[in-house]
Amino acid sequence: DDAFKVTPWDVEGMVDYAKLIEEFGTSPLTDELLEKTARLTTSELPIYFRRRFFFSHRDYDKVLEDYENGKGFFLYTGRGPSGPMHIGHIIPFFATKWLQEKFGVNLYVQITDDEKFLFKERLTFDDTKRWAYDNILDIIAVGFDPDKTFIFQDSEFTKIYEMAIPIAKKINYSMAKAVFGFTEQSKIGMIFYPAIQAAPTFFERKRCLIPAAIDQDPYWRLQRDFAESLGYYKTAAIHSKFVPGLMGLEGKMSASKPETAVYLTDDPEEAGKKIWKYALTGGRATAKEQREKGGEPEKCVVFKWFEIFFEPDDKKLMERYHACKSGELLCGQCKRELIERVQAFLKEHQKKRKEAEKKVEKFKYTGEL
Numbered sequence: 001d002d003a004f005k006v007t008p009w010d011v012e013g014m015v016d017y018a019k020l021i022e023e024f025g026t027s028p029l030t031d032e033l034l035e036k037t038a039r040l041t042t043s044e045l046p047i048y049f050r051r052r053f054f055f056s057h058r059d060y061d062k063v064l065e066d067y068e069n070g071k072g073f074f075l076y077t078g079r080g081p082s083g084p085m086h087i088g089h090i091i092p093f094f095a096t097k098w099l100q101e102k103f104g105v106n107l108y109v110q111i112t113d114d115e116k117f118l119f120k121e122r123l124t125f126d127d128t129k130r131w132a133y134d135n136i137l138d139i140i141a142v143g144f145d146p147d148k149t150f151i152f153q154d155s156e157f158t159k160i161y162e163m164a165i166p167i168a169k170k171i172n173y174s175m176a177k178a179v180f181g182f183t184e185q186s187k188i189g190m191i192f193y194p195a196i197q198a199a200p201t202f203f204e205r206k207r208c209l210i211p212a213a214i215d216q217d218p219y220w221r222l223q224r225d226f227a228e229s230l231g232y233y234k235t236a237a238i239h240s241k242f243v244p245g246l247m248g249l250e251g252k253m254s255a256s257k258p259e260t261a262v263y264l265t266d267d268p269e270e271a272g273k274k275i276w277k278y279a280l281t282g283g284r285a286t287a288k289e290q291r292e293k294g295g296e297p298e299k300c301v302v303f304k305w306f307e308i309f310f311e312p313d314d315k316k317l318m319e320r321y322h323a324c325k326s327g328e329l330l331c332g333q334c335k336r337e338l339i340e341r342v343q344a345f346l347k348e349h350q351k352k353r354k355e356a357e358k359k360v361e362k363f364k365y366t367g368e369l
């Protein structure tokens with residue numbers, strides 16, 4: 001069964017990304033667009049683009065044109081603070097950082113403590129505000145430019161309400177319902193929320209580019225329906241694939257299944273044990289069989305994690321692929337190598353996260369636009 005489902009709140013099954021481009025009506029991120037990105041930034045593309053972790057877009061061609069013509073653009077992304085962030089959450093932020101650095105553009109990061117409070121029955125408003133602070137540390141730790149990065153928390157950044165009002169008049173209930181799947185039981189705060197989420201796409205009179213996982217696309221489709229009628233640009237987006245959890249390539253890493261995720265605040269030792277115990281491999285039943293037949297990296301989460309984030313060197317990634325296929329490399333060894341990379345990443349990240357505590361005020365945006 002190859003059924004899969006992708007909505008903003010749920011990703012199930014083995015995702016067929018080419019099919020998703022058709023279903024969502026987005027465009028593939030072509031070689032041509034990536035080459036143009038490399039040319040305009042005079043940089044080598046990072047692995048997220050080279051290996052097509054970002055694979056789809058809307059109007060990214062126009063973003064590049066605007067940049068080329070000196071009109072510029074700005075970046076917008078966000079985080080729903082409902083719990084600790086894991087590796088799957090942070091990877092798109094690294095890609096965003098690359099874009100900010102190379103294009104030298106402003107980035108707005110919306111922390112939706114209001115949304116998570118409204119949408120998650122079990123969370124109090126205090127919970128989501130606490131998680132907001134916690135998650136902001138992880139985001140700052142990625143290394144964004146403090147002079148060009150504006151992190152704002154909806155409950156504090158009250159100006160956003162004023163901006164949401166004209167938007168709220170453009171979205172009717174059935175449009176929002178089609179995207180969010182509201183029911184009779186949905187809280188009225190949830191129904192207003194799409195207006196709050198669209199507001200940052202109007203923060204500057206330039207084209208907005210949103211780097212986000214493809215499951216978020218429906219929100220922006222809504223924005224694209226009314227943006228021009230308010231005198232703004234339809235937002236552009238580049239879409240990433242999902243980072244799989246430890247236990248399988250299907251779906252995405254999920255905070256609701258803690259054993260399948262590596263959290264950014266996990267003790268590196270514990271994270272290592274978790275990977276050792278739970279990471280699905282494409283290995284054979286016995287070492288003997290694996291030496292004879294080779295492993296199956298295309299079915300392997302360990303390999304996928306190397307590919308997405310933990311092996312930046314293309315040549316070394318290919319070597320690992322062939323060593324696996326030929327039966328030369330066994331899963332124990334391969335897993336240990338991944339664990340080392342993940343632990344080194346966590347240690348470095350946690351150090352930067354600690355330093356971020358002193359930088360929160362510098363990044364936080366509460367003022368006038």
Ligand code: SF4
Binds near residue numbers: 283
């Ligand atoms: Fe996966 Fe590595 Fe085992 Fe190959 S050797 S199946 S890449 S864990």
